[in-house]
């Protein structure tokens with residue numbers, strides 16, 4: 001398969017690297033010429049658990065027309081960059097190209113549906129986790145399930161097989177909206193708290209953090225319900241508890257954004273909760289407060 005990965009950061013290098021190692025024709029689309037040159041010369045190195053790194057050669061460019069028409073485009077920029085990135089790299093998206101987002105954020109599926117329609121838009125979530133050490137070198141801090149879906153069952157089966165053959169633990173579902181809301185709510189409840197406190201993921205289960213995490217989660221569940229999605233708060237709390245252990249070496253991507261002086265995805269997470277709550281006339285004070293605090297930190 002010819003696969004273009006828009007966004008060659010932590011997850012872009014992780015998915016791109018394993019798909020290239022499985023002999024697909026993978027192209028990373030990066031914003032910076034210098035980094036694209038480093039990637040195409042030195043390839044990607046994936047470090048994990050002190051094992052010797054997997055190093056794999058890869059194509060990288062800033063220009064989608066270098067890629068030609070891809071069979072599959074993976075969107076792995078930050079959520080607020082999705083629409084711009086799809087427009088900017090439209091040259092590799094042909095009339096039959098499938099487009100898959102595994103980003104965090106509550107509105108990515110809608111952005112993809114707007115751009116390519118129901119038969120070619122696929123969206124989901126991943127509990128894989130990675131951190132960029134330097135351009136082309138990443139540490140895979142945790143592995144986890146990737147779940148996605150879309151309106152074209154045949155394409156879902158092929159994408160699932162492709163990701164599974166590349167070593168990912170993956171499943172496809174008919175309608176991805178529930179899994180997007182489940183993980184979206186988990187990130188809404190945990191990412192701003194860990195980012196604002198500077199606490200490691202292992203602290204998530206302490207009483208003081210648990211109180212605010214639970215309030216954020218309950219508000220998200222009310223808003224999900226207004227959208228016709230039922231999410232089970234207890235199940236998500238259990239996932240958070242297991243994440244405190246499984247993701248012990250991970251810095252959540254929102255905290256990574258602040259560390260690197262980048263804009264966070266808050267507008268597409270807690271900000272999206274606030275937008276939808278307003279329309280549905282639901283009070284979301286905890287989400288309103290943490291959003292304001294993260295925006296304050298972004299401006300420091």
Ligand SMILES: NC(=O)C1=CN([C@@H]2O[C@H](COP(=O)(O)OP(=O)(O)OC[C@H]3O[C@@H](n4cnc5c(N)ncnc54)[C@H](OP(=O)(O)O)[C@@H]3O)[C@@H](O)[C@H]2O)C=CC1
Nearest residue numbers: 007008009010011030031076077078079085103104129130
């Ligand atoms: N890292 C993780 O462990 C996990 C991340 N996620 C989610 O996955 C998504 C990606 O995260 P992550 O990989 O961590 O993010 P990164 O910031 O590491 O990577 C995103 C990359 O996209 C690049 N980019 C932005 N706009 C464009 C564009 N128009 N064209 C090409 N490249 C562009 C960025 O460049 P620049 O640096 O110049 O902005 C950056 O290199 C996010 O939604 C995140 O929440 C989900 C699960 C785990």
Ligand SMILES: CC(C)(CO)C(=O)C(=O)O
Nearest residue numbers: 126127128129252253254
């Ligand atoms: C849930 C987690 C921590 C990793 O899968 C994530 O999505 C993030 O880093 O933002």
